Amino acid sequence: MPDGERIFVNAIRAYCRARGIVCEVSQQGWLIVMARGGERRFAFGYDVGLNNAMAHRIANDKSATAEVLAFAGIDCVPHTLFLSPKLGEHVARADSREAMLGLLRQYPDGIVVKPNEGTSGRSVCRVRTEAELDQAASEIFSAHLSLAISPYVEIAEEVRVILLDGAPLAVYRKERISDWRHNLDFGARPVLLADGEARDACVAVAIKATDAIRIRFASIDVVRVGQSWRVLEVNSGVMMEALGRLHPGLVYQAYAAALDKVFE
Template identity: 65%
Template sequence: MAGGERIFVQAIRRYSADHGIAVDVRAGGWLIAMRRGNERRFAFGYDIGLNSAIAHRLANDKSATSEVLALTGVSCIAHHLFLNPKLGGNVVGAGWRDAMLELLHENPQGVVIKPNEGTSGRSVFKVTNEAELDHATGEVFSMCTGLVISPYVAIEDEVRVVLLSDVPLVVYSKQRGTDWRHNLDAGAKPVLLADGETRTACVKLATEAARAIGIVFASIDVVRVDGEWRVLEINSGVMMEALGKLHPELVQATYDAALDRVFGEN
């Protein structure tokens, strides 16, 4: 096994070895071909192919996710989409910066600016004034075709729920470190949640969110703000690298259950 290989890739290798599946790992582990007889399946990034194309696209688009959840009455954090002005005036329109400033003025506590697509908390900025707004939008637009702006809220707790067809396979909180974000790549620590009121509330909300966009296998981040739980985002690719270092058997069992579904196992 190659050194430094992602836990996701290792999990697929272990499952495949136990089920007579040939594995061909390409592109540094980001493309995995799995073959058993005449049956061939693929994993790409952290996606193993259980979700429909539209569910996958909705989940990977923060603005689209928040719009669909709002339409279906699922409590969520709003994400307002802004397209890169380099796409041209006919696509973007002339008032994009004024609309950004309006959102900033409506939220004196600040706003959060981040890419519309992407994970792990990269290129995420907290903005409280016009100069910070211009810096953040310049940074994000330098690498993305779209960004989202959401109101900055004081997050009391953040919980991730990994669902497979409404069944919660993993539920853990993200214990924040010195950073204001709860991203695991920013130093937050995953702590498994025991049965109780908090776990029940988070699973219920995550299940409602998954049903709203029609997704089968996903990780849903929910946050508590002013004592109320809201959906922050939905991830079509289920990444459990940090959790896998602490609870490898649970992570393997979760990927095994999803891969069982991929290959039609009971």
């Protein structure tokens, strides 16, 4: 296998090789074509193709996810959508900045400003002043067409649940090294959660979220604020690179289970 190849790609290669499935990797590993007989399946990014288009779009949109979960009565961290002025006055609301300032005034502990789509914690900013808000919005809108604002909350724990058709394949806590973020790309360490009350609670909340969005294969970030667990985000692309460096067998099994569903 090529040096530096993603664990996601390695897992798909291994799965196909063991089952006699032709596997072609292109676009620097971001597009994978799997062919068996007359069947052809695709993986793109970290998506194996199990989720329908609507579930995929909602899960990749932080504000839409929060709206759907709130509508279903599921406790979640709210995310408010703001569109880039680049989209024009007929799309982006004219009073966006005042509305952003309204949220800043509403939450005395500050707000978190982030791209509305995307993962890995890039361009995620904690904002406490008007100047910080303007800087964060400018940075995000320079590269994205939308952003989301959520209230800053003191997160005691963050747990990622990987679910396939309601069954947990991996459940692990993000143990942060420093900073206020739990992002794995910023040094947080994945620690498998042992069986018990906390694990059961996280899985239960994650299942409710996937049922609401009607998504089959996803990673759900669940956070503990005070004594309650709530959903932070849902991701349609299931990325387990950090976990795979510590527990490759578990990650390979998880992707294999999803691919079994793809080819069944």
